[in-house]
Amino acid sequence: MLHTNLSRLLASGGPKRLISTVNKLTTVEVNDKTGIAILTMNRPPVNGLNLELLQDLKSSIDEIEGNKSRGLILTSSSPTIFSAGLDILEMYKPDMDRCRAFWSQLQETWLALYGSSVPTAAAINGHSPAGGCLLATSCEYRVMVPKFTIGLNETQLGMIAPQWFMSAFLSVLPQREAERALNQGRMFTTEEALRVGLIDETANSKEEAIEKCAAFIGTFAKVNPLARSLTKQQFRAADLQQLKNGRKEDLEKFLFTVSQPALQKGLGIYLEGLKKKVKKQ
Numbered sequence: 001m002l003h004t005n006l007s008r009l010l011a012s013g014g015p016k017r018l019i020s021t022v023n024k025l026t027t028v029e030v031n032d033k034t035g036i037a038i039l040t041m042n043r044p045p046v047n048g049l050n051l052e053l054l055q056d057l058k059s060s061i062d063e064i065e066g067n068k069s070r071g072l073i074l075t076s077s078s079p080t081i082f083s084a085g086l087d088i089l090e091m092y093k094p095d096m097d098r099c100r101a102f103w104s105q106l107q108e109t110w111l112a113l114y115g116s117s118v119p120t121a122a123a124i125n126g127h128s129p130a131g132g133c134l135l136a137t138s139c140e141y142r143v144m145v146p147k148f149t150i151g152l153n154e155t156q157l158g159m160i161a162p163q164w165f166m167s168a169f170l171s172v173l174p175q176r177e178a179e180r181a182l183n184q185g186r187m188f189t190t191e192e193a194l195r196v197g198l199i200d201e202t203a204n205s206k207e208e209a210i211e212k213c214a215a216f217i218g219t220f221a222k223v224n225p226l227a228r229s230l231t232k233q234q235f236r237a238a239d240l241q242q243l244k245n246g247r248k249e250d251l252e253k254f255l256f257t258v259s260q261p262a263l264q265k266g267l268g269i270y271l272e273g274l275k276k277k278v279k280k281q
């Protein structure tokens with residue numbers, strides 16, 4: 001009976017009194033009845049993942065790990081963008097010291113999210129290309145609002161998604177589907193993403209997406225938390241270890257890639273295209 005009530009409370013999102021912590025670019029709100037933390041990205045206009053947003057994300061994940069939250073729901077304050085992925089300006093004509101710090105922080109933040117001991121879910125309330133898709137696929141469950149797109153589009157930018165981006169993608173999609181999508185740099189609509197299994201559910205609004213994420217987290221209410229967490233760690237250990245072992249090489253590879261003139265030229269054209277699109281509207 002107690003468990004049933006708790007599951008119902010967790011699934012409903014429960015009463016709305018929230019305990020909130022605000023970083024510069026992220027907010028953590030813990031529902032004091034359900035114990036579920038909502039981590040919101042807030043870097044207008046598109047939640048581009050720059051060094052500072054990645055630092056705030058990591059510190060918010062650490063906070064949620066430390067405050068005994070029952071789960072983490074990742075979402076965005078934008079009505080149309082979950083995250084536009086890596087901030088291209090961190091890679092275009094970069095300052096190499098900052099670029100080094102940026103990539104190291106991306107690694108650090110991914111290790112924290114993918115390896116998080118609490119149940120994680122993404123309420124994808126907007127477009128979610130590339131690094132945005134990485135964040136979403138690093139969570140254990142995804143609920144997405146219609147009429148948006150999600151996917152790893154790196155090849156469209158002339159870039160190769162690192163192995164650990166692929167690991168998160170492969171933890172969700174079958175190999176054949178993942179390989180084809182990555183090679184094509186394919187962006188999936190919400191409906192297509194549901195069909196292939198890139199997301200688990202759709203929702204008509206951000207609020208409903210959060211409720212569905214909370215219901216997913218509620219499914220663990222009767223499961224021993226340590227057993228659940230260690231089981232998750234076992235599933236993800238090889239992927240996490242692969243990056244931990246190869247962090248330095250991964251960083252050097254990234255720095256080499258961004259210093260290539262051909263890549264810089266391609267990024268310049270891509271950025272120009274994004275800006276032209278703005279002018280046309």
Ligand SMILES: CCCC/C=C/CC(=O)SCCNC(=O)CCNC(=O)[C@H](O)C(C)(C)COP(=O)(O)OP(=O)(O)OC[C@H]1O[C@@H](n2cnc3c(N)ncnc32)[C@H](O)[C@@H]1OP(=O)(O)O
Nearest residue numbers: 048084085086087088089127129130131159257274275278
């Ligand atoms: C070397 C190995 C590593 C490779 C790994 C790469 C992973 C990545 O994440 S690369 C980044 C990939 N991201 C994208 O390709 C997304 C590009 N953006 C979009 O497709 C659209 O912006 C959007 C669908 C996300 C949103 O469209 P919307 O019409 O609402 O907004 P826009 O008018 O296009 O954008 C507003 C504003 O933001 C700038 N911008 C958009 N995305 C990025 C970005 N990822 N980095 C930096 N800046 C971005 C865009 O240029 C506009 O800027 P202005 O207002 O100054 O014109």
